[in-house]
Amino acid sequence: xxxxxxxxxxxxxxxxxxxxxxxxxxxxxxxxxxxxxxxxxxxxxxxxxxxxxxxxxxxxxxxxxxxxxxxxxxxxxxxxxxxxxxxxxxxxxxxxxxxxxxxxxxxxxxxxxxxxxxxxxxxxxxxxxxxxxxxxxxxxxxxxxxxxxxxxxxxxxxxxxxxxxxxxxxxxxxxxxxxxxxxxxxxxxxxxxxxxxxxxxxxxxxxxxxxxxxxxxxxxxxxxxxxxxxxxxxxxxxxxxxxxxxxxxxxxxxxxxxxxxxxxxxxxxxxxxxxxxxxxxxxxxxxxxxxxxxxxxxxxxx
Numbered sequence: 011x012x013x014x015x016x017x018x019x020x021x022x023x024x025x026x027x028x029x030x031x032x033x034x035x036x037x038x039x040x041x042x043x044x045x046x047x048x049x050x051x052x053x054x055x056x057x058x059x060x061x062x063x064x065x066x067x068x069x070x071x072x073x074x075x076x077x078x079x080x081x082x083x084x085x086x087x088x089x090x091x092x093x094x095x096x097x098x099x100x101x102x103x104x105x106x107x108x109x110x111x112x113x114x115x116x117x118x119x120x121x122x123x124x125x126x127x128x129x130x131x132x133x134x135x136x137x138x139x140x141x142x143x144x145x146x147x148x149x150x151x152x153x154x155x156x157x158x159x160x161x162x163x164x165x166x167x168x169x170x171x172x173x174x175x176x177x178x179x180x181x182x183x184x185x186x187x188x189x190x191x192x193x194x195x196x197x198x199x200x201x202x203x204x205x206x207x208x209x210x211x212x213x214x215x216x217x218x219x220x221x222x223x224x225x226x227x228x229x230x231x232x233x234x235x236x237x238x239x240x241x242x243x244x245x246x247x248x249x250x251x252x253x254x255x256x257x258x259x260x261x262x263x264x265x266x267x268x269x270x271x272x273x274x275x276x277x278x279x280x281x282x283x284x285x286x287x288x289x290x291x292x293x294x295x296x297x298x299x300x301x302x303x304x305x306x307x308x309x310x311x312x
Contacts, residue, residue: 011044011055018093029158029180031228039086055100063104084108120256121248126151128242129235130192141204142218142226143234145196150250152193153177154257154275157228157250163217170194179276187274258286 015037022033046066052058070080087105094100121129130147134140150160159177168175173194175187189197205219212223220226231250239248254275261271272283 011047014055014094014099015040015044015090017097018090021093031158035082036086036089039083040090042083043087055094055102058102058104060104060107063108067108119246119252120259121244121252123260125242125244126256126260129238129244129248132238132242135199138204138207139221141196141200142208143238145193145200145204146218146231146234147238147253148193148196149175149189150253151257152189153187154254154261155187156180156254157231160250161218161226161228161231164215165217166215167217168197170198177276180278183276185273185276255286258283262286 018040019033019037022028022036023030028036043066046069047053047058047062050062050065052062067080070083075083084105091100091103091105095103130144130151133143133147135144146160149155153175155177156179159179162178163175167177173189173191175189177185177187179185205217208219208221208223210223212219214223214225216225218226220230228250235248235250235253239246258271258275261274262268268280268283268287271286272280275283277283
């Protein structure tokens with residue numbers, strides 16, 4: 011099983027347009043299943059059946075694994091078994107009759123406009139790294155990029171005169187993104203005063219560089235955002251995808267059409283975008299309850 015997993019990971023890396031983070035997650039999920047098989051006494055693919063999978067799911071449930079995580083693990087395993095079937099390594103699909111648990115759909119976290127402003131002002135603009143970080147934060151908020159999308163931007167991906175950028179999203183799908191004046195100015199400053207200092211003698215077309223002149227890594231961006239949030243005095247855990255949530259929520263709050271936001275986010279399905287309408291409505295409700303003098307019993311009386 012471990013050899014089959016290694017072949018599958020190579021297949022994902024070389025033949026499919028999947029981000030390195032997704033490949034790592036799939037490999038980790040399937041590796042956990044392989045470990046379960048060894049403790050369950052299953053020694054070959056032929057021994058895996060529906061009951062095996064039910065025992066596996068029961069173990070995840072007993073361990074308190076979140077429904078969303080269970081769904082992700084089952085998705086990884088379905089992909090793995092489809093690969094094995096295509097390679098004629100098995101004719102069994104033990105998950106064919108099993109359905110994933112319906113996840114609890116939680117509303118995505120987002121920042122207020124004031125919190126965004128504090129975050130964007132936090133990088134030290136006197137250093138090349140600070141100029142880079144300011145440009146990245148501005149672009150994340152201005153364009154709603156995924157973490158993998160922003161680190162993979164090249165110099166040719168952006169057009170400052172039209173304030174547009176070419177984005178390669180999930181499944182190697184290309185879309186055009188937009189940015190406002192502040193993001194364009196931050197990028198222009200970074201390119202003029204920061205990037206060449208980071209690049210040094212390294213030859214690269216990557217837009218955002220680390221201190222060694224190489225393309226910046228996703229984990230470094232995650233660390234940067236956490237650091238900037240602390241410097242901004244934001245008492246919450248902020249992660250790169252929260253900037254994307256914030257981008258979508260603020261667009262809808264400002265009156266943007268749902269279909270337009272779908273295109274800007276690069277969502278294949280409208281249902282993926284619709285969750286942000288719930289966020290906007292909950293924000294409207296909170297504002298109403300806080301502001302209206304007769305929004306609750308006893309308030310505004312006397």
